[in-house]
Amino acid sequence: MNVPALRAALTGWFADRGRDLPWRLTGEDGRRDPYRVWVAEVLLQQTQVVRGRVYFERFVEAFPTVQALAAAPQEAVLKAWEGCGYYARARNLHRAAAAMAQEGIPTTYEGWLALPGVGPYTAAAVSSLAFGEGRAVLDGNVRRVLSRLYAVSQPTDAWAQGVADTLLDPARPGAWNEAVMDLGATVCIPKSPRCGGCPLSTQCLAFATGEPGRYPAPKVRAAVKEVRGVALLIGSAKTPYLEQRTGALLGGLWGLPLEEMPDTDEQAALARLQARLGVVAQGRLGTVQHTMTHRQLNVSVYRAAARPGLPLTTAAGRPLSRLDHKMLALENESAVQPLLF
Numbered sequence: 523m524n525v526p527a528l529r530a531a532l533t534g535w536f537a538d539r540g541r542d543l544p545w546r547l548t549g550e551d552g553r554r555d556p557y558r559v560w561v562a563e564v565l566l567q568q569t570q571v572v573r574g575r576v577y578f579e580r581f582v583e584a585f586p587t588v589q590a591l592a593a594a595p596q597e598a599v600l601k602a603w604e605g606c607g608y609y610a611r612a613r614n615l616h617r618a619a620a621a622m623a624q625e626g627i628p629t630t631y632e633g634w635l636a637l638p639g640v641g642p643y644t645a646a647a648v649s650s651l652a653f654g655e656g657r658a659v660l661d662g663n664v665r666r667v668l669s670r671l672y673a674v675s676q677p678t679d680a681w682a683q684g685v686a687d688t689l690l691d692p693a694r695p696g697a698w699n700e701a702v703m704d705l706g707a708t709v710c711i712p713k714s715p716r717c718g719g720c721p722l723s724t725q726c727l728a729f730a731t732g733e734p735g736r737y738p739a740p741k742v743r744a745a746v747k748e749v750r751g752v753a754l755l756i757g758s759a760k761t762p763y764l765e766q767r768t769g770a771l772l773g774g775l776w777g778l779p780l781e782e783m784p785d786t787d788e789q790a791a792l793a794r795l796q797a798r799l800g801v802v803a804q805g806r807l808g809t810v811q812h813t814m815t816h817r818q819l820n821v822s823v824y825r826a827a828a829r830p831g832l833p834l835t836t837a838a839g840r841p842l843s844r845l846d847h848k849m850l851a852l853e854n855e856s857a858v859q860p861l862l863f
């Protein structure tokens with residue numbers, strides 16, 4: 523591999539074709555704002571760029587600085603994160619902002635890595651993009667590009683990180699990292715790589731095989747677990763009774779009272795929910811399906827009248843998961859069906 527030629531080809535391509543994204547703006551000093559870089563990198567880890575762009579603008583408008591984020595209540599942070607999923611990331615952003623408001627924004631990879639919720643990828647991205655530190659990022663896009671460049675079908679993380687470190691352009695580590703990520707996102711795409719427009723094709727070993735899409739071999743996906751549950755819409759979709767969720771996935775968000783169904787006995791689950799809340803279901807609104815971190819949720823939603831002692835809340839004022847938005851939408855989408863039991 524001719525590394526200097528590879529670097530020149532890719533950084534040249536990036537200068538012409540790199541994506542124009544809001545977190546790539548530089549200040550008058552030519553530097554990136556580390557806060558915006560950090561927020562964008564965390565947000566984009568599980569979100570496509572088109573949607574991520576909208577979420578990013580909304581988030582930095584609500585919290586333009588690390589101090590503003592640190593000073594906000596957690597509920598406001600979750601509200602601004604609404605729709606992005608993976609809410610642990612928002613809770614960690616908030617905790618890390620509190621640490622930075624006290625101790626200042628780190629300027630090194632090690633300093634970023636010490637913050638809550640910041641792993642090697644984010645630390646490498648912020649330290650290279652905002653501070654010019656020579657750290658190579660490794661995400662899914664980079665891994666795919668390297669696997670193809672060397673025609674390695676099952677690249678381990680250690681191998682991919684080693685190659686990324688070797689290829690990193692020490693003169694422009696931030697531009698190099700973004701160039702590899704952009705190439706993976708726009709040219710060296712998963713199913714049908716666009717090798718005709720790729721600046722690396724003359725050196726790419728997978729391209730030379732004639733079947734670059736075979737690299738890397740597909741990963742074995744974790745099995746999706748089916749989770750069934752019953753929920754109650756008490757009041758109306760605009761002003762329902764809501765409970766604050768706990769747990770790693772949705773902790774801190776609000777949602778309809780929900781009872782998990784460890785067996786298939788929907789009647790028993792509904793009876794437990796009614797007994798806990800002191801209400802009686804009047805009808806069935808429908809079923810909602812939602813996929814969330816290797817779980818397929820199937821929730822039957824029932825409706826019940828409000829009663830004194832259960833406070834109703836304006837739903838729009840609370841952070842809600844997409845699952846809860848779908849459940850609330852049933853009020854307008856479907857007629858109430860009679861109870862079957």
Ligand code: SF4
Nearest residue numbers: 710717720723726734
């Ligand atoms: S030549 Fe094709 S397979 Fe190789 S890096 Fe470029 S787009 Fe990917």
